[in-house]
Amino acid sequence: MDAIRFLTPYEFSPTVLVATxxxxxxFARGQRAARRAGEPVGVWRGLGFWVGLGLTYAVLQTHIDYxxxxxFWVHRGQHLVLHHLGPILMVLxxxxxxxxxxxxxxxxxxxxxxxxxxxxxxxxxRLLQNPVVASLxxxxxxxxxxxxSVHFAAMLNVAYYNAMNWSVLAxxxxxxxxxxxxxxxxxxxxxxxxxxxxxxxxxxxxxxxxAYISLNNGVLFEVYNICGRAWAVSPLVxxxxxxxxxxxxxxxxxxxxxxxxxxxxxxxxxxxxxxxxEAA
Amino acid sequence: MGGWRRRLALVTAAxxxxxxxxxxxxxxxxxTNITGLMPELAFTLTDDTGDTVTGADFRxxxxxxxxxxxxxxxxCPTTLTTLRRALGRLDGGAExxxxxxxxxxxxxxxxxxxxxxxxxxxxxFVGLRGTPDQLQDLTRRxxxxxxxxxxxxxxxxxxxxxAAVFVFDRSGxxxxxxxxxxxxxxxxxxxxxxxxxx
Numbered sequence: 001m002d003a004i005r006f007l008t009p010y011e012f013s014p015t016v017l018v019a020t021x022x023x024x025x026x027f028a029r030g031q032r033a034a035r036r037a038g039e040p041v042g043v044w045r046g047l048g049f050w051v052g053l054g055l056t057y058a059v060l061q062t063h064i065d066y067x068x069x070x071x072f073w074v075h076r077g078q079h080l081v082l083h084h085l086g087p088i089l090m091v092l093x094x095x096x097x098x099x100x101x102x103x104x105x106x107x108x109x110x111x112x113x114x115x116x117x118x119x120x121x122x123x124x125x126r127l128l129q130n131p132v133v134a135s136l137x138x139x140x141x142x143x144x145x146x147x148x149s150v151h152f153a154a155m156l157n158v159a160y161y162n163a164m165n166w167s168v169l170a171x172x173x174x175x176x177x178x179x180x181x182x183x184x185x186x187x188x189x190x191x192x193x194x195x196x197x198x199x200x201x202x203x204x205x206x207x208x209x210x211a212y213i214s215l216n217n218g219v220l221f222e223v224y225n226i227c228g229r230a231w232a233v234s235p236l237v238x239x240x241x242x243x244x245x246x247x248x249x250x251x252x253x254x255x256x257x258x259x260x261x262x263x264x265x266x267x268x269x270x271x272x273x274x275x276x277x278e279a280a
Numbered sequence: 281m282g283g284w285r286r287r288l289a290l291v292t293a294a295x296x297x298x299x300x301x302x303x304x305x306x307x308x309x310x311x312t313n314i315t316g317l318m319p320e321l322a323f324t325l326t327d328d329t330g331d332t333v334t335g336a337d338f339r340x341x342x343x344x345x346x347x348x349x350x351x352x353x354x355x356c357p358t359t360l361t362t363l364r365r366a367l368g369r370l371d372g373g374a375e376x377x378x379x380x381x382x383x384x385x386x387x388x389x390x391x392x393x394x395x396x397x398x399x400x401x402x403x404x405f406v407g408l409r410g411t412p413d414q415l416q417d418l419t420r421r422x423x424x425x426x427x428x429x430x431x432x433x434x435x436x437x438x439x440x441x442x443a444a445v446f447v448f449d450r451s452g453x454x455x456x457x458x459x460x461x462x463x464x465x466x467x468x469x470x471x472x473x474x475x476x477x478x
Contacts, residue, residue, distance in 0.1 A: 010420070069423060155423065156423060158319075160317075222459075228441055228444075
């Protein structure tokens with residue numbers, strides 16, 4: 001497969017294209033506005049966002065998506081990006097604060113702010129971001145799409161497949177924002193101790209699931225046998241690698257983000273602001 | 281506290297419903313039930329007599345669709361033989377069923393080669409070939425792979441492809457998937473149910 005073809009979408013999705021372009025344009029304009037205002041977005045913050053957005057787009061709209069449909073372990077890698085790596089890199093940049101600068105003040109103040117404070121929107125957000133609910137959702141969504149019968153349906157039906165990828169990405173953004181919100185508890189962020197407990201709590205279920213998949217002697221996900229694998233790999237080897245990807249890198253993300261939270265917690269308790277609320 | 285507990289219970293119930301609704305249950309079928317999951321039969325290809333045919337041409341008949349190629353060493357002949365035996369087990373109506381054998385190797389599978397190959401299995405077997413774009417459209421539609429290996433020194437090569445047989449009812453709706461492990465009796469059992477169905 002030549003490189004150009006590989007980089008084109010396997011199944012073109014206008015939704016992904018529009019969402020990615022919108023995020024890219026808003027972030028780029030926000031970056032420029034911030035620079036003009038003399039408060040430039042840090043190099044690493046900016047880079048993190050672009051890499052996160054680029055990776056997310058790449059796993060959805062290049063032939064990586066084709067491979068994800070036809071190889072269980074590539075699918076697990078795709079979800080590692082959609083649910084972990086992509087959202088982590090993007091939320092570390094506090095992207096909505098940057099994007100807000102790109103929006104016309106009228107739109108921001110007259111439409112988005114009232115919408116955000118609408119009881120229905122804010123109430124659902126508060127519910128989803130309850131630490132217990134957020135942790136259950138984070139783990140629940142991984143388990144849900146890996147129930148063999150659900151996985152079977154999601155891999156055969158385009159609508160379910162898209163629902164799977166979007167729900168995993170949206171859930172990843174919500175969860176990691178809760179964990180990596182730079183605001184200290186005094187400024188509206190979640191308590192650092194609670195964040196550490198959440199990061200710890202979501203680890204064992206992921207380890208358990210990854211181990212269950214990779215150590216299973218039977219083929220759990222028959223759909224790859226039916227539709228064919230992208231290249232010749234024995235079903236059990238595919239499943240073992242997929243299980244390991246669910247198990248080890250996913251847990252490592254918890255460890256790395258816990259280090260970030262820990263560093264912020266220490267800075268906060270030393271009395272220095274973890275990050276300026278304004279910049280955030 | 282009671283408020284969000286109730287909401288949590290609601291969310292859990294909704295998820296459970298989704299699980300139940302997503303995957304069709306077996307409902308008495310012996311092959312794997314995929315009712316409601318895949319799009320209806322649609323394609324434009326050339327058959328082994330040279331005519332251009334579309335999915336709509338096969339409405340009114342149960343259709344079995346299988347991807348393979350005539351140089352396929354084992355799995356294709358085995359699968360097609362299973363289908364031939366299944367048709368032989370039908371007491372009546374076997375002549376109304378069509379088996380579409382779509383080649384994933386149009387370079388070597390000429391119209392004549394396809395014609396010879398499918399005729400060896402029976403009159404219900406139709407050989408179909410298409411341009412790379414037509415083939416790609418169809419394989420993407422049914423989410424199956426095909427992948428040509430590198431040729432050996434004498435130019436021979438294998439083509440990796442899905443092993444599934446997609447079973448469509450008379451309205452062109454995908455209902456079932458047969459796997460290589462399914463027996464002729466299982467295929468025949470389900471075809472008997474599909475024949476009178478509309």
